[in-house]
Amino acid sequence: MTTKYDLIIVGAGPAGLAAAIYAARARLRTLVLDESVAGGQVKTTHKVSNYPGFPEDIKGTDLAKAFATQAERFGATIRRAIEITAHDFSGPVKTIELDEEETVEAPAVIVATGARPRDLGIPGESKYKGRGISYCATCDGAYFEGKDIHVIGGGNSAVEESLFLTRFARSVTIIHQFDHFQAEAATTEEALHNPKIEVIWDSEPRAFTGEGGLQALTIENVKTRKTTDLKTDGVFVFIGYVPRTDLVKGVVALNKWGYVETAEDMSTPVPGLYVAGDIRAKSFRQITTAVADGTIAALAAQKYVKQAVANVAA
Amino acid sequence: MSDHVREITEADYEREVVGAGQPVVLDFFSTECPPCEALAPKFEAVAGQFAGKVRFLKVFRQGNRELATRLGVTGSPTLIFFGPDGRERGERLGGEEIKRTAIKAQVEALIT
Numbered sequence: 001m002t003t004k005y006d007l008i009i010v011g012a013g014p015a016g017l018a019a020a021i022y023a024a025r026a027r028l029r030t031l032v033l034d035e036s037v038a039g040g041q042v043k044t045t046h047k048v049s050n051y052p053g054f055p056e057d058i059k060g061t062d063l064a065k066a067f068a069t070q071a072e073r074f075g076a077t078i079r080r081a082i083e084i085t086a087h088d089f090s091g092p093v094k095t096i097e098l099d100e101e102e103t104v105e106a107p108a109v110i111v112a113t114g115a116r117p118r119d120l121g122i123p124g125e126s127k128y129k130g131r132g133i134s135y136c137a138t139c140d141g142a143y144f145e146g147k148d149i150h151v152i153g154g155g156n157s158a159v160e161e162s163l164f165l166t167r168f169a170r171s172v173t174i175i176h177q178f179d180h181f182q183a184e185a186a187t188t189e190e191a192l193h194n195p196k197i198e199v200i201w202d203s204e205p206r207a208f209t210g211e212g213g214l215q216a217l218t219i220e221n222v223k224t225r226k227t228t229d230l231k232t233d234g235v236f237v238f239i240g241y242v243p244r245t246d247l248v249k250g251v252v253a254l255n256k257w258g259y260v261e262t263a264e265d266m267s268t269p270v271p272g273l274y275v276a277g278d279i280r281a282k283s284f285r286q287i288t289t290a291v292a293d294g295t296i297a298a299l300a301a302q303k304y305v306k307q308a309v310a311n312v313a314a
Numbered sequence: 315m316s317d318h319v320r321e322i323t324e325a326d327y328e329r330e331v332v333g334a335g336q337p338v339v340l341d342f343f344s345t346e347c348p349p350c351e352a353l354a355p356k357f358e359a360v361a362g363q364f365a366g367k368v369r370f371l372k373v374f375r376q377g378n379r380e381l382a383t384r385l386g387v388t389g390s391p392t393l394i395f396f397g398p399d400g401r402e403r404g405e406r407l408g409g410e411e412i413k414r415t416a417i418k419a420q421v422e423a424l425i426t
Contacts, residue, residue: 036410044349081352081355081356130389130392130406130409131386139389143388
């Protein structure tokens with residue numbers, strides 16, 4: 001069974017849903033696909049403080065739902081928890097197979113698959129994933145009520161989520177590879193004044209160990225080369241993201257960090273294929289910049305689809 | 315909830331999982347957990363495919379802390395697979411990236 005759309009958007013994060021709002025309002029038959037629920041990284045962010053229009057902090061999960069509700073109000077269809085089992089973006093008609101059982105097609109596709117949390121890639125990490133190592137504070141924070149935990153990283157996510165984790169944990173120790181945080185100044189100040197938070201600077205994790213579950217974390221001071229074993233009840237890892245480019249690998253060029261290069265209008269060298277949001281090569285990755293990318297991609301795709309329809313009619 | 319997935323509590327664990335006499339897939343879930351919401355329809359779809367052959371159960375982590383601790387579960391969602399002898403088999407699946415095809419592959423391994 002094949003269902004036809006004017007535009008298919010892969011990824012229901014801020015970029016994909018902003019694109020869906022614009023496309024649906026332009027009366028394009030718009031389908032949004034996501035392997036999870038809507039919201040991308042926003043949905044597991046405990047609070048968002050820098051998205052314009054919300055003078056008070058908003059929960060990431062609420063902002064994610066609002067994006068989706070708005071897109072659906074204008075007629076976009078959002079399919080959640082689907083798996084793309086085959087796809088072909090090279091021709092004038094782009095096809096996507098869903099869950100090995102149905103096919104959808106459209107003349108234009110926007111890939112807004114974003115990025116996934118980066119793994120540390122050190123011994124013990126895969127063994128203790130879900131047995132003491134976590135990448136989502138909102139999901140797993142409550143497992144660590146009254147516990148002594150560690151957070152790896154020093155950017156916005158690491159420091160923000162450490163603050164959130166102090167609601168549950170008895171102590172939160174942040175391990176950071178530099179001697180200062182990369183997080184926003186406001187967040188940094190709050191963390192450094194929180195009595196439950198301690199920081200170990202200039203240090204990187206080297207291994208996870210334990211019997212059955214995670215019990216200890218080995219760190220190395222990058223300046224003195226001294227290694228230390230720390231007893232831990234749990235470790236949260238927030239060391240950035242890697243782009244999710246599985247769908248476009250081999251179809252478009254990736255830069256040396258694995259991100260997709262696009263033109264200013266989010267187009268790629270493949271006609272009808274657009275890329276928006278964190279997956280794109282750019283300097284800053286914020287909710288606001290993802291939304292901007294999605295908007296531009298939808299407007300450019302709209303123009304392309306109208307032309308494609310006119311060509312077929314002619 | 316679907317016809318193919320039942321929710322249990324830790325009091326039911328010995329009877330429903332260990333003493334099931336058939337393969338079991340157990341899903342630890344939490345509230346305020348988008349990856350858990352995302353897993354639910356995939357879990358139900360696979361449960362429907364193996365109805366009668368494999369038992370699909372879910373357990374609410376916040377209400378069943380002792381069981382989570384006993385099984386060493388510290389993240390949601392976590393899928394644990396058990397053979398007909400009640401022993402854990404294969405790899406646990408967890409987090410946001412659980413694919414329907416990955417669940418299916420593990421379940422197929424349980425019944426062959």
